[in-house]
Amino acid sequence: MRWVPNLPLALGLLLSTQVDAFTLFGNKAELKGWDTKELTFHLNPEYCPDTIDSLLAEAMQVWNEVPTANLKVVRGEDVDTSVEEALQGQAGAGTPTIHCVNNISGLGTNADVIPGYATAVGVDAQRHINYGVLVLNVQPGARANIEALDQGLVIGVIAHEIGHVLGLGHSSDQSALMYYDGTKREQASLAQDDADGFTYLYPRDELKADAPLGGCGVIPGRGGPGSSWPLYILFALPVLLVRARNWRF
Amino acid sequence: MQRLVLTILAFWTLYGTETLKAAETRSYEVGAGLTSYQLSRLTERASGQRSRAGTSFYHLHLQYHQALGDVYLSPWLRFMPPALSSVESTSKSSHTSLMSLGLPVLKTFGQSWDISTGPVLLRYVIKGEGGLETLNNGESTSVFFKPGEERVAQSLAWQLGTALRWGPVRSALDLLVQAPRNSVKRSYSVMFTMAWAQF
Numbered sequence: 001m002r003w004v005p006n007l008p009l010a011l012g013l014l015l016s017t018q019v020d021a022f023t024l025f026g027n028k029a030e031l032k033g034w035d036t037k038e039l040t041f042h043l044n045p046e047y048c049p050d051t052i053d054s055l056l057a058e059a060m061q062v063w064n065e066v067p068t069a070n071l072k073v074v075r076g077e078d079v080d081t082s083v084e085e086a087l088q089g090q091a092g093a094g095t096p097t098i099h100c101v102n103n104i105s106g107l108g109t110n111a112d113v114i115p116g117y118a119t120a121v122g123v124d125a126q127r128h129i130n131y132g133v134l135v136l137n138v139q140p141g142a143r144a145n146i147e148a149l150d151q152g153l154v155i156g157v158i159a160h161e162i163g164h165v166l167g168l169g170h171s172s173d174q175s176a177l178m179y180y181d182g183t184k185r186e187q188a189s190l191a192q193d194d195a196d197g198f199t200y201l202y203p204r205d206e207l208k209a210d211a212p213l214g215g216c217g218v219i220p221g222r223g224g225p226g227s228s229w230p231l232y233i234l235f236a237l238p239v240l241l242v243r244a245r246n247w248r249f
Numbered sequence: 250m251q252r253l254v255l256t257i258l259a260f261w262t263l264y265g266t267e268t269l270k271a272a273e274t275r276s277y278e279v280g281a282g283l284t285s286y287q288l289s290r291l292t293e294r295a296s297g298q299r300s301r302a303g304t305s306f307y308h309l310h311l312q313y314h315q316a317l318g319d320v321y322l323s324p325w326l327r328f329m330p331p332a333l334s335s336v337e338s339t340s341k342s343s344h345t346s347l348m349s350l351g352l353p354v355l356k357t358f359g360q361s362w363d364i365s366t367g368p369v370l371l372r373y374v375i376k377g378e379g380g381l382e383t384l385n386n387g388e389s390t391s392v393f394f395k396p397g398e399e400r401v402a403q404s405l406a407w408q409l410g411t412a413l414r415w416g417p418v419r420s421a422l423d424l425l426v427q428a429p430r431n432s433v434k435r436s437y438s439v440m441f442t443m444a445w446a447q448f
Contacts, residue, residue: 023382023393030379030394065290067427067434068373068402114387156297169393170384174295180385187297192304195291196345200375203402207370 022178022197023169025121025129033071033167033201034094035128040076041096041162044083047138048100049147056098059158062177062188063166066195070204073162083107086133089122096132096165100146104137111142115149115157118164132165134158155188168197278419280310280444284329284347287427287436303438306347310442314355321355323365327440348372349425349440351408361414369406369425374399404428406438419446 024031041060045052053075060073081091083099087107091097105111115137122131136158137144146154156177163178171178176191190198285303293300312325329347353367379397383390410423421442428434 021377021395023384023395026394030397061433064433065436067287067431067436068371068404110388117387152297170386170391172382172384175293175297177297179295184295185297187292187299189290189292189297189299191292192286195287196375197396199373199402200377200396200400203375203400205401205403206405207403 021173022171022176022193022200024197024201025164025167025169026123029127031121031123031167032126032128034130035124035126036094037070038072038074039096039166040074041098041134041165042076042079042081042091043098044081044086044100045078046080046100047102048136049138051151052100055151055155055158058155059162059188062155062159062190063162063198066190066198068195068199068204069202071166071198071202073166083133083135087119089131091131091133093122093124093130096134098134098136100136100138102138102140104135104139104142107135109135109137110144111137111139112144115144115146115154116161118161121165121167129165129167134161134165136161150186152186152188153182156182156185159188163194163198166198167201168194171197274314274316276314276446278310278312278314278444278446280419280442282308282310282327282421282440282442282444284308284327285439285441286347287438290436308347308349308440308442310444312444314446319356321357321363323353323355325351325353327351327442345376346374348374349406351423353408353410363412363414365408365410365412365423367408369408371404371406371425371427373402373404375402376400414446417446419444 041056043052043056049055056075060075063069063071063073076095079091079095079097081097083101085091086097086099101107104114109117116135118132118134121129124130136146138147139145142148146157149157160177160182168178170180171191171193173179173191173193176193177185177188178194178197284306286306288303289299289301291300291304292298293304306329308327308329310325310327312323314321314323327349349369349371351367351369353365355363355365357363375396376399377396380395381392382395383392404427406425406427407429408423408425410421412419412421414420421440421444423440423442425438425440427436427438
């Protein structure tokens with residue numbers, strides 16, 4: 001029983017709490033996420049590096065891997081909307097756009113420090129996000145030009161900015177993708193804090209409409225009393241199997 | 250039609266359970282353990298390097314074993330209270346709780362070893378305090394909203410487990426596969442549990 005005197009200390013350590021956690025984008029009211037289960041980003045490929053397709057795919061994959069979230073991020077068709085038009089809200093609601101900007105200084109951004117940013121996030125009457133613009137720095141000679149940075153860092157930058165468009169703010173957790181300083185990042189990946197934030201905005205509920213029986217899409221269910229029967233079968237299966245092994249009428 | 254199928258299945262399940270061979274033994278167990286959540290998926294480092302061990306949560310454990318013929322039906326409940334989530338979770342959030350409910354079929358081999366498999370329901374709750382937080386943003390700072398509501402994500406998983414017994418102590422190692430049919434979202438978690446079994 002020599003451990004008994006240490007019990008209060010051990011419990012204190014176990015029960016200590018820190019509240020470093022994700023935040024949400026915007027400062028006027030708590031925003032909800034996009035009102036969709038598949039969010040399509042459109043790219044204006046002008047000025048973008050040749051590797052932009054794979055960079056975007058890997059950045060989107062980071063978010064799509066979260067098993068507790070029900071939003072899928074996908075790449076849509078290319079567009080020719082200019083960044084100036086997009087920043088003025090002319091890209092159209094529901095269509096976040098991505099732009100590589102070769103004169104990001106002209107937009108009032110420090111080209112040697114900021115490799116990318118998300119802005120002009122719009123909100124509808126129900127506080128759902130319905131607009132967003134993602135800007136990447138390709139300004140020649142700039143230290144923060146994404147073409148001059150390590151690929152892992154660039155994927156992290158793009159994934160971070162996608163996180164903003166999805167509705168997440170910065171995090172005070174240094175391991176989080178949404179931490180404000182990504183210069184130490186070598187690999188794009190989510191921390192539990194990022195996954196929590198994404199799940200908070202887009203919680204997946206496989207007992208309702210989200211992909212019953214382990215997830216094979218995000219097709220909404222029909223609802224009503226019958227919608228839970230696949231789940232019932234899943235949980236009744238062990239009982240039914242045992243029943244079949246011990247058949248006695 | 251679905252109602253009819255549901256009704257028939259419900260009747261068959263209940264009636265079948267009633268007519269099963271009489272239980273030879275039943276037991277329950279209580280314990281605690283560690284969940285390594287989402288192996289090789291999430292990071293705990295500023296570099297972004299993924300952690301093979303996943304995110305760790307402590308859990309409390311309750312399980313009931315009902316002998317049915319030569320196998321057991323062994324439902325379990327594992328709960329990670331919010332206060333314990335701050336210990337290992339990189340989120341350091343005191344408002345995240347994970348509850349899992351499993352319904353495996355368990356097969357014993359001798360007196361000391363068993364294997365099990367079955368469906369698991371994972372219930373992940375995230376609750377924020379609300380309020381504002383000022384954080385760095387680019388070359389200045391910005392004010393961000395902290396989450397102020399409770400959101401619940403529920404997902405299904407499949408369990409493959411094994412356990413060893415030493416007298417009344419049962420130590421179990423379970424692999425949980427989330428989204429097994431979705432190649433992108435599929436993730437693996439491991440639960441290690443030490444329990445005291447009452448026969």
